[in-house]
Each structure stands twice: as C-alpha cells, then as structure tokens.
Amino acid sequence: MDFKQQVITALAPVVGQAVDEATINKLIEVPKNSSLGDYAFPTFILAKTLHKAPQQIAVDLVAEIDQTPFEKVVATGPYLNFFLNKANFSQVTLQEVLTQKAHFGDQDLGDGANVPIDMSSPNIAKPISMGHLRSTVIGNSIAKILAKTNYKPVKINHLGDWGTQFGKLIVAYKKWGSEAEVKADPITNLLKYYVRFHQEDVANPELDDEAREWFKRLEDGDEEATKLWAWFRSESLKEFEKIYDMLGVTFDSFNGEAFYNDKMADTVNELVEKQLLKESQGAEIVDLSKYDLNPALIRKSDGATLYMTRDLCAAIYRKRTYHFAKSLYVVGNEQREHFQQLKAIIKEMGYDWADDIIHIPFGLITENGKKLSTRQGRVILLEKVLNDAIDLARQQIEAKNPTLANKDEVAKQVGVGAVIFHDLKNDRLDNFDFNLEEVVRFEGETGPYVQYTNARAQSILRKSGKTVDENASYVLEDDEAWEILKQLNDYPNVIQRALREYEPSVIAKYSLHLAKSFNKYYAHTRILEDDGMMMAKLGLVKAVSLVLENALSLLGVTSPEEM
C-alpha cells in the first residue's frame, strides 16, 4: 500500500495555493535517519511565495495540518517530519504480504508484451568464462524481473557459432587433434587446439591462409567442413548445458550467428534499396556522421559480412518474429559504440522501433588488472569457479551444521548462490578484478548471508508448530520491527526501480538490507515466546521469508530451507 499518499493528502489543503500535488509528491523524501520520521517535506520552496523563513513555515504548517492519520507530525528546522501510524501500517502491510505470498510485488507494467533478451552468448569451442557469467546472470535476472512485471521475456542465447575462427579450429583439429580427445573433453581440447593455432601462426603465417580456405569451404557448404562444424557445435553445447544447469538458467532460443547466414542477403539488399550503403576503401559502409558516429562496416572488401551485418539482421528478425516492446542486449560495455551504430542504422532505415533497441552494458572482469583473453589462453573458467564455491560451501556445512540432511544439494545452492549474488550485487557497470576468495565469501554482504537469514526464519516457523493465518492481528510497534515493515512495504517500488534501470543490483541490495534488519530483530527479540504477540511476530517472520525468497528468486538464487 502507498502510505506516501496519506502524506500528500494531508499536505495538499495547507500548501495547495503554492504548490500542486504533483510537486508535493516530488518534494517528499524519506529521511536518512528514521528518528526523523518516515516521510519528510522540506519547506524551502515555500519561502519565496510566503515571504517567511523555512523554519517558521514548518512550525506554521504543523499547526494547520490534519494530524489524525499519523502518529505525529513535527517540525524539525525547515522540515516537516511525518511519523506514520505503526499499528495500521503493520496490519495492512503484513496482511498484504501474507495474502499475496510469492505474488507480493507483482505489477502489470508490461501488459504481456514480448521482450527478447540477447544474453550469455558463448562462443562454440571456447569455455564459458567469468565474462559470460555476467551476461548470463544479469540477463536471467532481468528476465525474471520482466516476468514479475508482466512482460514476456524471451531469453536468446546468441551463440558464437560462425566466423573465421572455425577455419582456424578445423585446421588446428586436423593437424593436432583427435576425435577421441574431443569426445573425452570437448571444450578443453578444442580450446587447446585454438590456442596452439595462435601460438604457431606467429611463425607460420601460411596457417592463416589455410584457415581462411577452410572457412570459405564451410561457407560454401563443403561436406567435411560442415560435418566438423556441426560436431564441434553439438559437443560444445552439451558442455554449456552442464553449466547452465548448475546456474539454473534456461533459454527460449539458441539461434546464434549461423542461424542468420541465409537471412543476411535480404538485410544487405534492404540497405541497398534504401540507398544507405556506400563504398569506402573497397568496403561497403553506412555513413553515420550525422549521428557523430564512425561509419558502420556492413561488408568487407572481400564481400564477407560482419558482426554488424549479423546483428542488424537479427534485430530485424526479432522485431518480425516477436513484435517486441523492447529488445535487450546484455553485452559488455566495450561494445557501447557498436549498439549506438546499430540503433542509428535502424533509424536510418526508417524503423520507428530503433529506440526500443536497448544495450544493457556491464563492466569488465579483469585478473590482476589485465583484460582476459581467450586467444592467449588467459581465462577464468566458470565451471571451476562454481565447483570451488560448491566445495567451500560443503566444508562450511561440515563445520557448522554437520547433521544437515542433503548436504550436497545445499552446498550447491549456497556455493552457486554466492557466485551469482557476488556478480549481481554491484552496479552492472562496475569493473571488478577477479578474486576467488572474494567471490566465494559467505559472510557479510553475500548471497549466503541472505540465504542464511531466510533459513533461520524458516527454522522458527517450523519450530513454532503454528500455521500463519493471514487474517490474524498483525500489530507490531517496536522500532526494530518497524524497520522491517517499512522495507517490506517498499518491495514493489524496489522492483519498479530495478526494472526501470535494468539493474538487478537494486534487488540484491534490497535483500541485504532486509536480511540485516531481520537479523537485528532476531538477535534482540524472542519470537517463540507467548507474550500475546506471538502470532504477529510469526507473521513478520513469515513475511520476511516470503520476500527474501522472492527477491533471491529474481536474482536467480535459490533459498534452501535449512543450511
């Protein structure tokens, strides 16, 4: 429920001549310190029209305002501080959460519209790295946030399954590889061939010519080349699936680069028809100088198409297939200009949906300050990180809760949860230097901290032996419960903001704050004690658990009931 409206309604009659309701709404703020109330109204802007000092205005307004809906309204300096009626707020909020359960916070902002999300997109024959983790978990979380606000996300894994690297890979495989090796451990060995190719072609540049030749054969539909390509692709996908399983991520489409091969000509033709294609230095480009952008390369001087051509083709295909409201691309920040160009070309083509193309960039992961590079074999393998995290979680369980049932399953939930949460808790655009100890930390501001908080809440509910019934009396008025109640009530706003900014970290931070408030309450208040308020307290515990689980689920993190 929106308690801010109470404040607006109270203020409107007394300041109505000077400012309208919309302005009041904008000016009202939430004080940083809760001793200053729940909402505050600064009086500065009234000073000019009323010709009085802000402090005096605050004092005068307090005298005039109808205080009945509130616990109290006081003037503190130039501010009017509103304290809400805790009993009412508590009752209304808890009842709402307990009634709506996992649907608390659901909102219809999308009207069921499709929103394709380009995410994850690993390259065939290369391992999934920490860099792909970012795109995968950010995209997955945004998809869940979209679904909660009644959009229909379409998760597209735009696989890197085409390109000159396949020429290199075929050459390397034929020279140094074996079928048995690839079958045994596809990614490791394919990567090994690829890295070796890049080592050897420094001294033997003719390798590059061979690679080009093989890629040409692949493009021309040569049987041997196609067979190898399809085999590399399917073996790689099997490996990818193992990791996606661990992360709990699924996709609606695996249409990658190769999927657009036979659709590219239409896109290029359309550019020609619309007279957007120009020749420059032997290549064909779209001039974007009026957007202050570099020209976009559509066709190389040898006639081959490029990344941009393919993305343009895919953008148009997605519009025709999904009739999307927005089309999202969860891709690293270093490709910012690429997407600016993409939008500009679509605009030039006369499509009114150009601005619905939205690049959701994220920061770089480095190791010891250096950019990771597959070519040089400098990668952080996601599978290894996940397994390390799970092992560590398993050790923690042995140390702290050795009698726990299904330890392996919980270790997986906690370990993987830690890795996902670590990636989502900070602003997307922040770069971070990879540090295993930091990623798999279980204390402080981490995923396991939130999971643990929920497990404690669950434990209390189990031990109470009572069913929390949504129609009981849920009046709690102490300060520590109050902090929790305000946060519970704020959850729908938090989801809105996360959606508006395409920012899962908003949810992650919220879950940390809520967990912290609850742990504080837990430490100081005996819940399973019949002091006449036990049902109300259990209602609070249940509500916290529901919202923590929901918030974690929006991040793609699971919530073990015990840990």
Add this chain to the structure above:
RNA sequence: GUCACAGUGGCUCAGCUGGAUAGAGCAACGGUCUUCUAAACCGUAGGUCGUGAGUUCAAGUCUCACCUGUGACACCA
C-alpha cells in the same frame, strides 16, 4: 589524439530524480552462544567524497576545466 565510462575511510562498494550530522561489508581491536541455526548480533577506531572554479537557499549528487585509471576508435565479435 578523439569519444565514452569511472575516481567516496587500508580494501570492496552504497548513496534513487540535488536537500537535514556521508552509510555498509571486509580487514583491525573489544564484547555476545546452558534459551528460536554465532554463515549471526553489539561496540571502538578509520573519510579534505580526485583537484580547482561555477550554478543554487542547499552539491558526493548538476555545469566547466584539469589530473588519474579503464575501454572503444571500420574490414574480430
């Protein structure tokens, strides 16, 4: 060189549309488990918010300049 993004306590980061004494977590030090899971809680210490101007009643937040770091700058994706 041009453009973009960033610069907050030892480290990692919050700070939404400018608003009341700048908040957490790690690390350090000191407390709290015979009672609901101590993966927790409480306390102490630690900051000229890169630098300098400007706009405003009010600037970590907006504008400009400079410094530092990172990234992008057509035939890779």
